[in-house]
Amino acid sequence: MSQDHDSSYKFLFANPEFVRDLVMGFIPDDWLQSLDYSTLEKIPSSYVSEDFKQREDDVVWRVKVGEDWVYLYLLIEFQSSVDKYMALRMMVYIGLLYQDLVKRGEVLANGQLPPILPIVLYNGSQKWTAATNIADLIPDVPGLVNQYKPSLQYCLIDENNYSDTELASLNNLVAAVFRLEHANSPSAVSDLVKLLIDWLDNRPDLRRIFAHWLRATLMRKPEYGIVMPQVDELQEIRVMLADKLEGWAKAYIAEGEIKGKQEGRQEGEALALQKLLAKRFGVIPVEITSQIANASLEQIEQWFDTAIDAHLLTDVFK
Numbered sequence: 001m002s003q004d005h006d007s008s009y010k011f012l013f014a015n016p017e018f019v020r021d022l023v024m025g026f027i028p029d030d031w032l033q034s035l036d037y038s039t040l041e042k043i044p045s046s047y048v049s050e051d052f053k054q055r056e057d058d059v060v061w062r063v064k065v066g067e068d069w070v071y072l073y074l075l076i077e078f079q080s081s082v083d084k085y086m087a088l089r090m091m092v093y094i095g096l097l098y099q100d101l102v103k104r105g106e107v108l109a110n111g112q113l114p115p116i117l118p119i120v121l122y123n124g125s126q127k128w129t130a131a132t133n134i135a136d137l138i139p140d141v142p143g144l145v146n147q148y149k150p151s152l153q154y155c156l157i158d159e160n161n162y163s164d165t166e167l168a169s170l171n172n173l174v175a176a177v178f179r180l181e182h183a184n185s186p187s188a189v190s191d192l193v194k195l196l197i198d199w200l201d202n203r204p205d206l207r208r209i210f211a212h213w214l215r216a217t218l219m220r221k222p223e224y225g226i227v228m229p230q231v232d233e234l235q236e237i238r239v240m241l242a243d244k245l246e247g248w249a250k251a252y253i254a255e256g257e258i259k260g261k262q263e264g265r266q267e268g269e270a271l272a273l274q275k276l277l278a279k280r281f282g283v284i285p286v287e288i289t290s291q292i293a294n295a296s297l298e299q300i301e302q303w304f305d306t307a308i309d310a311h312l313l314t315d316v317f318k
Contacts, residue, residue: 008216009121013059013074015209016040018173022119023072025172026157032117039064043071043106060097068108071116073097082126087134090118090154118154123181128158171199173206180214189218190241197234207234266297273304281313288317 012018020037027033040063059074073094083089098113108114122128131137135151159178167175176196183189193214200207211234218237219228228240270292277284292300307316 008213010059012177012209012213014042015206016042016061017206018177019059019061019072019074021173021175022074022121022157025170025174027119027155035063035065035070037063058093062114069106069114071097071101071114072119073116074119074121081124082128082130084130085137086120087131087137087152087154090120091134091150091152094118094152118152119157120154121157121159123159123178125160127160128156132156176210177213180217186218186241189214190238193234193238193241197238200234204233208232210234211237266300269297269300269304270295273300273307276304276307277313277316280307280310284313288313291317 013022016037019040023032023037040061043060043062061072061074062069063072094116097116101107101114106114132155133151133153135149138149140146140149159181162175162178164179164182167179176192176199180189180192183192196210197207200210211231214234214237215228215231218241228237231237231240273292274284274289277288292303295303303316310316
């Protein structure tokens with residue numbers, strides 16, 4: 001996926017309510033769902049990776065559990081294709097995060113490392129086939145070596161696994177994001193925006209977040225051809241979509257009229273050619289009739305010109 005797309009999702013999950021709804025709506029675990037997500041706290045993530053590039057904009061949150069912390073590590077890196085080695089990448093990123101926590105002295109009171117939940121969000125069109133555990137990328141071997149094979153698993157949330165009916169039944173911000181991502185037309189987007197406006201009637205902060213994200217999402221879709229100014233309100237998005245839909249409707253009608261005229265002329269020329277051929281060469285074989293019916297207007301006109309002077313029917317279709 002593009003870097004802009006990646007950034008827009010990081011923008012969403014910089015808000016604690018989206019993080020909470022991600023866990024509550026899409027990770028079925030009783031203990032996780034029993035935690036107090038009002039204690040969510042975003043922590044800085046500035047550590048150096050293997051290739052010496054700073055990783056400063058990863059999304060890392062922690063939620064309080066008693067006197068300690070559980071770290072939720074979200075890798076927001078959406079791709080259009082499956083990454084076979086995602087398990088390896090997650091192992092590296094988590095190792096770097098642990099190193100950073102030790103360096104900052106943010107370990108548990110007894111010196112143990114805090115637990116981390118690695119989460120990968122995926123919204124590509126293909127089915128996710130990559131291993132979710134690093135151990136599955138390494139073959140088993142006999143004896144001692146196999147005992148030391150690493151094992152680290154990440155939690156995969158694949159948007160494609162949820163139907164629109166399932167998502168619509170959830171009173172959940174992330175479910176709304178998934179529905180907007182999967183909307184197959186601007187009119188469907190407009191309907192969902194209306195639902196969001198009604199649902200978030202008393203939450204101008206969340207409406208503003210959705211407006212900023214949705215503007216970026218719509219402008220990335222080349223089939224829509226939308227260019228929008230900076231907006232801060234979902235209602236502005238809906239008005240712009242309404243104007244765009246009206247323009248698309250007029251263009252569609254005009255295109256249909258042109259196409260209808262084109263098809264009508266083509267049918268007329270095809271009929272005229274068949275009459276000319278029948279008058280000059282007698283009964284026309286079915287395969288010739290079918291060939292004429294499926295030909296372009298330009299091709300029919302060429303055959304007509306040839307048929308005027310041709311000595312044999314086969315000469316027309318050489």
